[in-house]
Amino acid sequence: MVMGYGLILQRGKELSMIRMGVLELSKLENQALKLRKIFERVLEIIDEYHPDELAIEAPFFGKNVQSMLKLGRAQGVAMAAALYRDIPIFEYSPRKIKQSITGNGAASKEQVAAMVQKLCNFTEHSDYLDATDAMAAAVCHSFQNQLNIVGGTGESKLPKIPKGKKSFNSWEAFLQQNPEKKV
Numbered sequence: 001m002v003m004g005y006g007l008i009l010q011r012g013k014e015l016s017m018i019r020m021g022v023l024e025l026s027k028l029e030n031q032a033l034k035l036r037k038i039f040e041r042v043l044e045i046i047d048e049y050h051p052d053e054l055a056i057e058a059p060f061f062g063k064n065v066q067s068m069l070k071l072g073r074a075q076g077v078a079m080a081a082a083l084y085r086d087i088p089i090f091e092y093s094p095r096k097i098k099q100s101i102t103g104n105g106a107a108s109k110e111q112v113a114a115m116v117q118k119l120c121n122f123t124e125h126s127d128y129l130d131a132t133d134a135m136a137a138a139v140c141h142s143f144q145n146q147l148n149i150v151g152g153t154g155e156s157k158l159p160k161i162p163k164g165k166k167s168f169n170s171w172e173a174f175l176q177q178n179p180e181k182k183v
Helices: 030-050 065-082 094-102 109-119 129-147 171-177
Strands: 002-009 016-022 054-056 091-094
Touching: 002 030, 016 030, 016 129, 030 065, 030 171, 054 065, 065 091, 091 094, 091 171, 094 109, 094 129, 109 129, 109 171
Parallel strands: 054 091
Antiparallel strands: 002 016
16 A cells, blocks of 8 residues: 655746655555554655645545545545644545546546646656656646636635625535525
8 A cells, every 4th residue: 555645836837846755554564553654644744845735636436445445544644634734625536636637537647647747847757656646636736726816816716705605515505505496
């Protein structure tokens, strides 16, 4: 089991890699020790580089329930480390990350790695695609931020929600809160 990580620097629209790598967890005896190692290493990375935000791949649905459970726990521990240091967390689906990086939501890991390398202008190669996947999540988040900012002024292009109004993250949530609006 390995967990990738990647740090990028964004200056305007320019991106550059600060660092990427993987945590090797296969030598640890049990799941609890692996989770502890993830928490400790993520805290070390945060304390060394002081990132502003954490972007992470959202859990995805697979056929192997045990693998999904282990992945969810690992992601949760990484998120807990960021929360422990008051760092905001942003999750993106694997499909959203691939779409953002390559223009194809079904792109291969190799295609994503090649595009991340071009976008962040680096030549180093990782032995693991998990590292470039982590970089891709960071780049995807950067792209999403650029879409939501007007001219780099910090002014959001997203509509402001008037005080007292609720926001909804899906039509289903809206309809559940507003049954009179159902067609």
